[in-house]
Amino acid sequence: MKRTPLLFLNVIIIATCGLIYELLAGTLSSYVLGDSVTQFSLIIGIYLFAMGVGSWASRYIDRNIAEKFVDIELAVAVIGGFSAPLLFLTFANLSYFGIVLYSMVFIIGTLVGLEIPLLMRILKDELDFKDLVSKVLALDYIGALAASLLFPIFLVPKLGLNRTSLLFGMLNAAVGIWGTWLLEPLIKRNINILRVKGFVILALLFIAFIKADSLTTLAEDNLFTDNIIYAKSSPYQRIVVTKGKTGHALFLNGNLQFNSFDEYRYHEALVHPAFAAFGENPKRILVLGGGDGLALREILKYKSVENVTLVDLDPGMTELSKALPALAELNRNAYDDPRVSVTNADAFFWLDNNTLEPFDIAIVDFPDPNNFALGKLYTTRFYKLLKSKLKPDSAIVIQCTSPLIARKSYWSIIKTLEAVGFIVKPYQTTVPSFGVWGYALAKLQPFETPSKPPANIDLKFLNDNSFASMFDFPSDTTLPLEEIEINRLDNQALVRYYEMEWRRFE
Structure with missing residues (x-):
């Protein structure tokens, strides 16, 4: 099995997942904080800056590059995959939501910024440098295009923010697990530990995906003082109806109507x-x-x-x-x-x-x-x-x-x-x-x-x-x-x- 084409497929998946996490953070912050232009500007700026920090930091990884690549994939799977549920819970329970949001965006951006440079170094002995750079960057942008089309047309309307986050976390975890076989000749130690970690993370994300509605309800129970009797995410907004001592109340994206x-x-x-x-x-x-x-x-x-x-x-x-x-x-x-x-x-x-x-x-x-x-x-x-x-x-x-x-x-x-x-x-x-x-x-x-x-x-x-x-x-x-x-x-x-x-x- 040729390794290089499969590693290029990884580039597309990595790019798609990375942009999805960025779009999730921007959308979620504009939902709960308002002012979508400000929120998306901040999220994009912090995320791109963090990617630059990650790319710069990759120069200090000299040994066990393949193993580090798998570890980073699994870290992105955990932090990125659980980002939307965690942010919803944070907004419902903590007063410093903004700090958590922007810190999480920075961490995810840094990890994503590490991925591509490490992957290019893994591929450097198999391709001419000119071909390597052009193919990796082209595929990176193709992945970004795929994410930008999927997110508003299919993912948010059909899955909602929580399930979208968890699904792409599972994709990152799958890339990490797959990498332990694809890069097996380059991983000199701990390969079984990496696989166990990967499958545990994948299982946790899958369970959370199945229980996504419960996670949403858990966050909303802390946002609303009265009992929730109806909750649904439409393609346009989150609709919640509560019932309390004074009667029924309708909320759209958390705002009383x-x-x-x-x-x-x-x-x-x-x-x-x-x-x-x-x-x-x-x-x-x-x-x-x-x-x-x-x-x-x-x-x-x-x-x-x-x-x-x-x-x-x-x-x-x-x-x-x-x-x-x-x-x-x-x-x-x-x-x-x-x-x-x-x-x-x-x-x-x-x-x-x-x-x-x-x-x-x-x-x-x-x-x-x-x-x-x-x-x-x-x-x-x-x-x-x-x-x-x-x-x-x-x-x-x-x-x-x-x-x-x-x-x-x-x-x-x-x-x-x-x-x-x-x-x-x-x-x-x-x-x-x-x-x-x-x-x-x-x-x-x-x-x-x-x-x-x-x-x-x-x-x-x-x-x-x-x-x-x-x-x-x-x-x-x-x-x-x-x-x-x-x-x-x-x-x-x-x-x-x-x-x-x-x-x-x-």
């Missing part, structure tokens, strides 16, 4: 001002986001409504009511109403690519702009696309985060809406689970601020007094004196504001 105890305050405030501002007999309603169906519940109270189009990226959210009867009861089986049609798509591209009859009312209920993927849904470009789907007298409402905690973020959204031609009436209310929460009511024509909710609608929270008071802002939530940036696709000022303001309360 609603608590059944007080969600009606949030959703009544979200929906009914738009209907009050539009006037009589709205028929066509657009909902962007709001996959839990709770905004739908409020909209469907209006008998004049003939059609509601809901656009939400994640089928895992729009189908959650089917898996969770408690949510179906809470949203009053809104998805079973024949007036409702659901599209699972990115709202940004859906608005850009669809020509539809204009809507009377649009309700925009996206998660807060804690990363750039969400931030694009609060930009001038997005609001221009939304504007093109409205009638001249249409009304819209947008949830806009807390004007108390994230004052600049809130007013950046208001300023962005105004920049594309909307007349905006800012308003806020108190939702105990969230605190003071802000919204924007907007139309394309000047209009009077509505003073009371529509008549003959069943409401638990809003009445004439509470409705009118929402449009009054205390001094600590009004527009700041300093200049507030407009949120555009090329600057994403809102995400920077949001990260800065909410970080104070972590």
